[in-house]
Amino acid sequence: MSGYNVAIVGATGAVGARMIKMVEQTSLPVNSVKLLASSRSAGKQLQFNGQALTVEETVPESFEGIDLALFSAGGSVSKKFAPEAVKRGAVVVDNTSAFRMDPKIPLVVPEVNPEALKLHHGIVANPNCSTIQMVVALEPVRKAFGLKRVIVSTYQAVGGAGNRALKELHDETEAYLKGEEMEAHILPVAGDKKHYPIAFNALPQIDVFEEDGYTHEEWKMIHETKKIMCGGDMDSKDIKVTATCVRIPVPVSHSESVYFEVEDPKATVKGIQDALAAAPGVVLQDDPDNQIYPQAHNAEGSKDTFVGRVRPDQETPQAFHMWNVSDNLLKGAAWNSVQIAETMDKMGLLHVQ
Amino acid sequence: MSGYNVAIVGATGAVGARMIKMVEQTSLPVNSVKLLASSRSAGKQLQFNGQALTVEETVPESFEGIDLALFSAGGSVSKKFAPEAVKRGAVVVDNTSAFRMDPKIPLVVPEVNPEALKLHHGIVANPNCSTIQMVVALEPVRKAFGLKRVIVSTYQAVGGAGNRALKELHDETEAYLKGEEMEAHILPVAGDKKHYPIAFNALPQIDVFEEDGYTHEEWKMIHETKKIMCGGDMDSKDIKVTATCVRIPVPVSHSESVYFEVEDPKATVKGIQDALAAAPGVVLQDDPDNQIYPQAHNAEGSKDTFVGRVRPDQETPQAFHMWNVSDNLLKGAAWNSVQIAETMDKMGLLHVQ
Numbered sequence: 001m002s003g004y005n006v007a008i009v010g011a012t013g014a015v016g017a018r019m020i021k022m023v024e025q026t027s028l029p030v031n032s033v034k035l036l037a038s039s040r041s042a043g044k045q046l047q048f049n050g051q052a053l054t055v056e057e058t059v060p061e062s063f064e065g066i067d068l069a070l071f072s073a074g075g076s077v078s079k080k081f082a083p084e085a086v087k088r089g090a091v092v093v094d095n096t097s098a099f100r101m102d103p104k105i106p107l108v109v110p111e112v113n114p115e116a117l118k119l120h121h122g123i124v125a126n127p128n129c130s131t132i133q134m135v136v137a138l139e140p141v142r143k144a145f146g147l148k149r150v151i152v153s154t155y156q157a158v159g160g161a162g163n164r165a166l167k168e169l170h171d172e173t174e175a176y177l178k179g180e181e182m183e184a185h186i187l188p189v190a191g192d193k194k195h196y197p198i199a200f201n202a203l204p205q206i207d208v209f210e211e212d213g214y215t216h217e218e219w220k221m222i223h224e225t226k227k228i229m230c231g232g233d234m235d236s237k238d239i240k241v242t243a244t245c246v247r248i249p250v251p252v253s254h255s256e257s258v259y260f261e262v263e264d265p266k267a268t269v270k271g272i273q274d275a276l277a278a279a280p281g282v283v284l285q286d287d288p289d290n291q292i293y294p295q296a297h298n299a300e301g302s303k304d305t306f307v308g309r310v311r312p313d314q315e316t317p318q319a320f321h322m323w324n325v326s327d328n329l330l331k332g333a334a335w336n337s338v339q340i341a342e343t344m345d346k347m348g349l350l351h352v353q
Numbered sequence: 354m355s356g357y358n359v360a361i362v363g364a365t366g367a368v369g370a371r372m373i374k375m376v377e378q379t380s381l382p383v384n385s386v387k388l389l390a391s392s393r394s395a396g397k398q399l400q401f402n403g404q405a406l407t408v409e410e411t412v413p414e415s416f417e418g419i420d421l422a423l424f425s426a427g428g429s430v431s432k433k434f435a436p437e438a439v440k441r442g443a444v445v446v447d448n449t450s451a452f453r454m455d456p457k458i459p460l461v462v463p464e465v466n467p468e469a470l471k472l473h474h475g476i477v478a479n480p481n482c483s484t485i486q487m488v489v490a491l492e493p494v495r496k497a498f499g500l501k502r503v504i505v506s507t508y509q510a511v512g513g514a515g516n517r518a519l520k521e522l523h524d525e526t527e528a529y530l531k532g533e534e535m536e537a538h539i540l541p542v543a544g545d546k547k548h549y550p551i552a553f554n555a556l557p558q559i560d561v562f563e564e565d566g567y568t569h570e571e572w573k574m575i576h577e578t579k580k581i582m583c584g585g586d587m588d589s590k591d592i593k594v595t596a597t598c599v600r601i602p603v604p605v606s607h608s609e610s611v612y613f614e615v616e617d618p619k620a621t622v623k624g625i626q627d628a629l630a631a632a633p634g635v636v637l638q639d640d641p642d643n644q645i646y647p648q649a650h651n652a653e654g655s656k657d658t659f660v661g662r663v664r665p666d667q668e669t670p671q672a673f674h675m676w677n678v679s680d681n682l683l684k685g686a687a688w689n690s691v692q693i694a695e696t697m698d699k700m701g702l703l704h705v706q
Contacts, residue, residue, distance in 0.1 A: 153506035153610035155555045155599065173526060194644045201650040202508045202601060202608045204662055204676045209641040213622070213664035222667070240668040244610040244676070246508065248555060248601045255555045257506035257597040259612075269566070288562040291547045297554040309557055311566035314575070315593040323557045323597065 002352055003031035007066045007090070009058055009081065010073030011035035012044060014163045015095060018334030019070050024049050026338050028068075028345055031352075036062050037073065060084040067352055070337050071095060086122030089353045091344065093337045095126040100224060101234055107227050109336060110343040111281045112139045116232060117344055124340055129332025130154050130217065130245060130254055131224040136305040136331065137324040138260060140279035141272055142229060142239075146263025148318075149240040152221065155248045155255040156206060157296065158198055160328050161187060165198075166251055172199035173249070188247060203247040217245040253296035254328045261319045269310050272320060276307050281331070286310055294325035302327055303335045355705055356384035360419045360443070362411055362434065363426030364388035365397060367516045368448060371687035372423050377402050379691050381421075381698055384705075389415050390426065413437040420705055423690050424448060439475030442706045444697065446690045448479040453577060454587055460580050462689060463696040464634045465492045469585060470697055477693055482685025483507050483570065483598060483607055484577040489658040489684065490677040491613060493632035494625055495582065495592075499616025501671075502593040505574065508601045508608035509559060510649065511551055513681050514540060518551075519604055525552035526602070541600060556600040570598040606649035607681045614672045622663050625673060629660050634684070639663055647678035655680055656688045 006023055010016045016037070023033060033048050035055045042057040056062060058077065063069060063085040071078045071094040078098040085092050099105040106116035107125045112135050117124060127135075134152060141147055158169045165186045172182040176199050184195035188205040196203055207216035214222075221243040223234040230236030277284040285294045286308035294306035305326040313319035326332060344350040359376055363369045369390070376386060386401050388408045395410040409415060411430065416422060416438040424431045424447040431451035438445050452458040459469035460478045465488050470477060480488075487505060494500060511522045518539045525535040529552050537548035541558040549556055560569035567575075574596040576587040583589030630637040638647045639661035647659035658679040666672035679685060697703040 151504060151612055153597075155508070155601065170530070174530060177523070177527060177530075188644070192644060196644075196648060197650055200603050201648055202603060202678075203648065204608070204610075204646050205644060209644075212667070213641055213662070214667075237668070242612075242666050242668065242674070244506075244662070244674055246608070246610065248508065248603075250553050250555060250602070255557070255599070257557075257599065257610075259504055259595075288566055291541070291545060291549075291558060291562075293557050295549060295554055295556065297550055309566070309597070313595050314565070314567075315590070315595065321595070321597055323599075325555075 003029035004067040004350070004352060005032045005065055006030055007034045007036055007063060007069040009036045009069060009071045009077065011046060011055055012037045012041040013072060014159050014166065015072040015329055015333040018329045019072060019337065020046065020048055022330070022334045022338040026342060028342055034062065034066065063088040063090050065353065066090040068093070068341050068350060072333060082123055091350055092123045093126055093340045094123055095333050095337050097128065097220065099123055100125040100127065103232065107224060108340050109135050109228055110339045111136050111279070113228050114343050114347070117340070117347060117349055120349065126333065126337045126340065127224045127228060128217070128220040129160055129328040130156060130256065131221050131228070132332050132336050133254060133305045133324055133326035134221070134256055134258060135225055135228050136281050137258065137276070137307045137322060139229070140275040140282060141260065141262060144271060144275040145267040147229070147239050147260060148263055149261040150225065151242050151259040153244045153257045154246055155250070156245060157250045157252050157254055157328050158187070158247065159252040160254070161190070169198055169249060169251060172197050176200055198247055199249050201249065204244065206245040206247055215245055218243040221245065250296045252327060252329055253299040253325055254332065255294070255296050255323065255325045258322050258324060259313070259319065265318055267318060269312055269320065272310050281305055282307055284308065294323060296325055299325045299327050303330050305331055356382035357420040357703070357705060358385045358418050359383055360387040360389055360416060360422040362389045362422060362424045362430065364399060364408055365390045365394040366425060367512050367519065368425040368682055368686040371682045372425060372690065373399065373401055375683070375687045375691040379695060381695055387415065387419065416441040416443050418706065419443040421446070421694050421703060425686060435476055444703055445476045446479055446693045447476055448686050448690050450481065450573065452476055453478040453480065456585065460577060461693050462488050462581055463692045464489050464632070466581050467696050467700070470693070470700060470702055473702065479686065479690045479693060480577045480581060481570070481573040482513055482681040483509060483609065484574050484581070485685050485689050486607060486658045486677055486679035487574070487609055487611060488578055488581050489634050490611065490629070490660045490675060492582070493628040493635065494613065494615060497624060497628040498620040500582070500592050500613060501616055502614040503578065504595050504612040506597045506610045507599055508603070509598060510603045510605050510607055510681050511540070511600065512605040513607070522551055522602060522604060525550050529553055551600055552602050554602065557597065559598040559600050568598055571596040574598065603649045605680055605682055606652040606678055607685065608647070608649050608676065608678045611675050611677060612666070612672065618671055620671060622665055622673065625663050634658055635660055637661065647676060649678055652678045652680050656683050658684055
């Protein structure tokens with residue numbers, strides 16, 4: 001077997017940089033790597049396995065001979081070019097929201113619903129970062145005890161909004177320390193009307209607002225969780241999900257405070273911890289006596305989802321709380337995308353043309 | 354009427370500095386102000402209304418002739434000296450956890466349970482910062498629609514852990530920007546075994562852990578809320594309350610993501626917003642179309658509690674979400690203490706000796 005020809009679309013972005021790393025580390029046989037971006041970034045040189053690669057402008061012909069295309073360059077780029085890649089025989093793993101809610105396109109977290117990959121028609125959608133780490137932490141609970149209900153409040157990192165947002169956090173922080181005015185041009189949402197400082201602040205807006213008062217990020221957590229955990233049904237009533245999504249001044253790694261109710265009245269903290277400790281992709285960090293719990297600062301650079309602070313609700317039966325943390329640019333984006341490809345390879349769903 | 358002789362115990366701390374400001378601004382007639390602290394801080398000079406006052410060491414005799422003593426110097430100082438102040442005829446408003454759970458001592462937020470002040474025997478307890486702003490935001494809801502249940506996740510400021518913690522956030526932030534190692538000596542809890550950086554991090558530990566896996570801060574939010582909102586009963590089952598308390602790298606102003614269930618099936622978002630807009634101490638900032646919602650960055654320096662992002666839970670009847678923000682050192686501490694004294698004055702419960 002000669003190995004896959006891989007294209008990374010959006011290679012110069014915050015997620016793109018991690019996609020390059022994840023492809024360097026992948027167990028997949030890789031024959032060649034092509035780095036694609038907008039015309040603005042074309043000509044830049046980036047390292048892949050110690051070798052300089054020149055970033056090329058994305059055009060339909062970029063995908064000739066490509067077996068696997070990893071997209072993370074915004075929804076409009078995916079909508080335009082993912083079908084072009086598929087037409088040329090590539091499998092697309094798309095890390096934008098372009099196709100996530102399409103009922104014919106699998107939305108996959110390999111630890112949770114790998115079987116959905118069998119239904120793909122060329123495109124597989126990678127879920128939203130905050131959704132992925134939550135379902136990785138909840139799936140072992142669902143398997144062991146059933147899952148009825150989830151209420152999550154997030155503590156999301158700035159890196160989720162890209163490199164420009166990271167620079168804004170840095171610049172605002174420097175200005176604040178010097179006693180200067182903080183200038184906001186990107187967050188909470190680059191395309192929205194108003195911008196607010198994130199440094200030394202907490203912003204209860206991620207993505208734009210829907211008409212019902214929820215943000216689109218919250219909408220994504222609710223409906224993507226249902227699609228992933230409830231057999232593809234984004235409006236399933238089997239698991240009730242609601243979310244409050246908040247940006248905090250952390251560069252990388254999202255944290256989540258998750259309240260959940262289970263079906264099994266015999267569920268215990270110990271039983272949940274055991275299920276988590278045995279689960280793929282999960283690292284249990286739960287020892288309050290020794291102040292061991294997941295922290296954003298420690299999760300950066302890891303592919304795992306860290307879970308701790310598992311405890312019972314004291315007044316509601318079958319209800320518990322947990323705190324989960326994961327690198328939003330790895331498990332939340334680049335790693336989950338490459339892991340989807342590795343899983344498809346193992347399942348015989350990815351082929352050298 | 355000649356005015357009150359006021360003592361501020363813990364005058365050199367983060368809350369003490371705000372207590373001085375609040376006494377400068379109070380509507381109470383003030384005859385004299387005495388600044389007290391530990392022997393370490395005695396001799397320091399602090400400004401009160403443009404006049405330099407010398408900080409004195411706290412001893413029992415400090416309270417001779419004092420009518421009102423505001424304490425914020427740690428629980429052990431309050432336990433030692435509050436009874437001495439009361440013995441000498443002062444009313445004590447104590448901003449530590451020393452007396453909060455004593456069933457004979459009122460725990461008061463003036464917007465919520467001023468009537469409890471009538472039961473005082475010299476000491477009134479000021480609740481925990483994160484509790485105060487939540488009950489200010491929930492009381493109008495309770496009055497209008499009844500309140501059955503609360504699930505809160507907090508985004509708490511570093512200033513709540515005092516001036517040393519604020520300096521630690523500053524120093525860690527500078528180190529991080531220079532690419533140096535961050536050194537943690539104070540947070541999450543000065544007296545606990547391990548310390549972790551707060552800069553660019555989120556710490557799911559505030560105060561020490563209880564045996565049940567909850568932190569003491571979470572315990573306080575649960576039981577203080579019940580005591581304030583349920584007629585003094587800290588174990589009331591009338592309102593179910595649970596909490597996850599998290600420190601984030603914000604200097605001042607706590608934010609809270611609050612899920613709540615009401616009794617009245619006719620409750621609406623509009624009805625809740627109207628109740629909040631009309632409530633004392635609350636400023637409604639809730640206009641998603643114009644990206645208006647409360648932010649820590651804007652709340653600093655205000656006595657109010659800002660509430661926004663009021664929206665219905667989409668799958669659970671009579672359930673809603675809100676986001677509230679307040680200056681934890683003012684409404685959460687110094688202002689609530691002085692406001693208690695102003696309320697007692699109006700109720701005829703505070704007297705010049």
